[in-house]
Amino acid sequence: MTFLERTTDARRYRAWEGNMEADYIYTSGLAGQRFFVALRDEGRLLAARCTACGLDYLPPRIFCEECFAELTEFVPVPPEGQVASLTVAHQDRTGALASPPQVWAFVTFKGVRGGLLHRLLATPDAARPGMRVHIRVRPREARTGTIADIEGFEPARSTK
Amino acid sequence: MRVGIIGVGLTAFRPSTPEYSWKELMFEAASRAYADAGVDPRADVGSFVTCAEDYYEGFGIFDEFVPDQLGAALRPTCTVSGDGLQGLANAFMQIQTGLIEVAVVEAHSKISDVLTPIGIIEHGLDPIWNKPLGFHPYVVAGLEAAAYLRATHTPTKALDAVVSKTRRNALRNPIAAYGAAVDMDHVAASEARFEPLRSLDISGPADGAVVLVLASDRAARRLHANPVWIRGVGWASDSPSLETRDWAGATYARLAAGMAYRLAKVRRPSSEIDVAEVDDRFSYKELQHLEALGLAKSGEAGKAALRGAYAADGRLPVNISGGSLGCGNVFEATGLHRAAEVALQLRGDAGSRQIDGAKVGVAQAWRFVPSATGAVAVLGAGP
Ligand SMILES: [Zn+2]
Numbered sequence: 001m002t003f004l005e006r007t008t009d010a011r012r013y014r015a016w017e018g019n020m021e022a023d024y025i026y027t028s029g030l031a032g033q034r035f036f037v038a039l040r041d042e043g044r045l046l047a048a049r050c051t052a053c054g055l056d057y058l059p060p061r062i063f064c065e066e067c068f069a070e071l072t073e074f075v076p077v078p079p080e081g082q083v084a085s086l087t088v089a090h091q092d093r094t095g096a097l098a099s100p101p102q103v104w105a106f107v108t109f110k111g112v113r114g115g116l117l118h119r120l121l122a123t124p125d126a127a128r129p130g131m132r133v134h135i136r137v138r139p140r141e142a143r144t145g146t147i148a149d150i151e152g153f154e155p156a157r158s159t160k
Numbered sequence: 161m162r163v164g165i166i167g168v169g170l171t172a173f174r175p176s177t178p179e180y181s182w183k184e185l186m187f188e189a190a191s192r193a194y195a196d197a198g199v200d201p202r203a204d205v206g207s208f209v210t211c212a213e214d215y216y217e218g219f220g221i222f223d224e225f226v227p228d229q230l231g232a233a234l235r236p237t238c239t240v241s242g243d244g245l246q247g248l249a250n251a252f253m254q255i256q257t258g259l260i261e262v263a264v265v266e267a268h269s270k271i272s273d274v275l276t277p278i279g280i281i282e283h284g285l286d287p288i289w290n291k292p293l294g295f296h297p298y299v300v301a302g303l304e305a306a307a308y309l310r311a312t313h314t315p316t317k318a319l320d321a322v323v324s325k326t327r328r329n330a331l332r333n334p335i336a337a338y339g340a341a342v343d344m345d346h347v348a349a350s351e352a353r354f355e356p357l358r359s360l361d362i363s364g365p366a367d368g369a370v371v372l373v374l375a376s377d378r379a380a381r382r383l384h385a386n387p388v389w390i391r392g393v394g395w396a397s398d399s400p401s402l403e404t405r406d407w408a409g410a411t412y413a414r415l416a417a418g419m420a421y422r423l424a425k426v427r428r429p430s431s432e433i434d435v436a437e438v439d440d441r442f443s444y445k446e447l448q449h450l451e452a453l454g455l456a457k458s459g460e461a462g463k464a465a466l467r468g469a470y471a472a473d474g475r476l477p478v479n480i481s482g483g484s485l486g487c488g489n490v491f492e493a494t495g496l497h498r499a500a501e502v503a504l505q506l507r508g509d510a511g512s513r514q515i516d517g518a519k520v521g522v523a524q525a526w527r528f529v530p531s532a533t534g535a536v537a538v539l540g541a542g543p
Contacts, residue, residue, distance in 0.1 A: 014178075015178075015273075017275075018218070020215070020218060020219070020220070024287070026287040026288050028288050032288055057404070058403060059289050059401065059403055065399055065404060084307065084407065085303045085304070085306045085307035085310070085407055086303065086306060087299055087302030087303045087305075087306055087354050087355055087356075087357075088302075088352070088354075088355040089295065089296055089298075089299050089302065089353075089354050089355075090351070090352050090353055090354070090355075091296050091298070091353060091354070092294075092296060093278075093282060093294045093295055093296050094278065094279075094296075095278050095296065101352075102295070104295055104299045104302070104303065105303075106303050106307075106402070106403075106407065113404060114401070114403035114404040115403050116289075116403065117289075117290060117293070117303070117402055117403065118293060119293070124355075129306070129310060146288075146292060147288065147289055147290075147292050147293065148292055148293070
């Protein structure tokens, strides 16, 4: 197998190094505020309900994708979800080797449009699509009202 | 009014291009396209459409940096923040208005200038719900590949066939950066990355520029051109949120193809299309996109790939260019490159990879992870 590895490092040639420095805060909005406060204070997930379409959206938002209605009602998400898809990542967010590998899952909840993407707190061997899971939240004092208040999904007790 | 492609200009696609600036890459592709079309950009071209994203360029307000290297100074220019195929659709419509007779579409990649390309792709993740988790953006592709393979009962072996076929195709394409005689066993044995994807399932980065010259039928006649007709264009986006989109079926590509086929009056794509160039920046995408484009039934593309149906001598030659797996990932130029390849095939100018008798071809683009946006163009041979 030749020609598989190529140099992509242009820094070895004449060039000017620079960057585009930019810092932000990302406001979570009305629906995000409701969700993250409930997550921080009560350790539970909320969805936004469209009564016209009969859809509960996770992540919650204040507009319905289907009918464009404004959504004002928030409802609890069932505690137990199901792994819809998973991947074992052998690289971390920078591209460096992840050791041990990370397991990431997209989890859906019965009767809910959407779901959540997060770590799956299981070894690659034990992780499989279709498995039942629930969120593990950080201890109350460690929560700040962000998605990181969730440590990940862990296998539901009933299937342990 | 008919609109045709009358000029094709491509640079070589290379893993790095240290001797050229990105502007010089554009200049080279444009010079080739104008020579191919027989047009003088200072006299004959009415509009210039470039396709770029500031973050990939490394500076703000990209469109202000355009005119000179395209011969477009003091002329109408605009930038589409999307794949080159979306720019092609824009230029097509500009000509359809009757306001413009000849339009130029450009897209490029100078990704070797970007020291942190993964970081830029990561910026495409939702900054509140997804990015804070700190995963490599290709995790999205791993999750989607797993969902697609499972939903369609496609064996991983089918991905081995895609990679082997496509990278071998690239050996016949002089501009390809990653052509190689890869066997299915090599693919299966390559390092696990974002399971089920392995290192050879993922296209490598490349620099390159693509320029197409489009003209109305009247202008094409006046310029004594030999056009390939743009019979239909379409574009669409699925739900932008990772959580509410379709993980298995590439809905964006199905909707974009539906729009393009309506315009092109293509009713049975699987029997009417002779060549297809679809986005394969991850191997499973080739299969998923073929199904979304109606070129294979759902769940059938993988089996067909294993039978060799998409090889140069198969039922439907797919990614004869070498695709992105074999040519390299040229980011926003990816879809425009595929339109250029289909145009060359329909003109009979595809060299040693020419598919005999190709009359109708389709090119499809996707805006890469984590997007769910795509575009499609249906091209037809002259006269
Ligand atoms: Zn609704």
